Amino acid sequence: MRLTLIALTLASLATLSLLPHGAAFSQEAPAAEEEESSSGTAGEGPAPAAAAPVARSGSKDCPPGIGCVTRRPLPRYVSLKGAEARARRGPASDHRVDWIYQRQGLPLKVTAEYENWRRVEDSEGAGGWMHFALLSNNRSAMIMAEMADIYDAPGGHGSLTARAQQRAVVRLLECQPDWCRISAEGIRGWVKKSDIWGVEPGEVFE
Known part of the structure; x- marks a missing residue:
């Protein structure tokens, strides 16, 4: 039996791009973001405003x-809506850009909220603040195992139908306590929840 390999694409190799301090960023900002400073570069121009206060979960205002x-x-998981988005140091468009994400569908974890901004983290714990319009509620996951086996049924009792390489991004369709059903490159099947990032250990959904 020939197995399909869900491979790491060239686009996902550039998932994270560190923008050095003071480096010019010449690409046009995504339409959903607010206008950049007049300097047209990241890390230059007026000093960023002081970080806005963030109402934290568990305070008297939030359960x-x-x-x-x-x-x-x-926290909760979302995915990157477009092919590129900027993560900023604070919840405003005049804060410095720390990271540029270049992978549509990349899973991200929302850890805080402030007005129209969401603080997100990636699978390595890096991240920053993004405008909510750059994020999608569609669920996705990243393969964390060196090679994840994909079965046609949960529990590992079904037939092995495909394998997915580490850091491949897949769509999440549903999750049971220990297994999740995924879709990628025309393949649908079940993987161990421990082999992916983008879902909480005890999370169950359809």
Whole structure:
């Protein structure tokens, strides 16, 4: 039996691009973001405004584990809506850009909210603040195992139908306590939840 290999694409190799301090950023900002400073470069121009206060989950205004803006759970997982987005040091468009994400569908974890901004983390714990319009509620996951086996049924009792390489990004369709059903490159099947990043250990959804 010939197995399909879900490989790491060239686009996902550039998932994270560190923007050095003072480096010019000549690409046009995504339409969903607010206008850049007049200098046209990241890390230059007027000093960024002081970080805005963030109402934290568990304060008197927010129940524990609930976002103060959306009233949705924190943390929670989302995905990158477009092919590129900037993560900033604070929740405003005049804060310095620390990271540029270049992988549509990349899973991200929302850890805080402030007005129209969400603080997100990637699978390595890096991240920053993004405008909510750059994020999608569609669920995805990143393969963390060196090679993840994909079965046609959960529990590892079904037939092995494909394998996915480490850091490949897949769509999440549903999750059971220990297994998740995924889709990628026309393949659908079940992987161990421990082999992916983008879902909480005990999270179950359809």
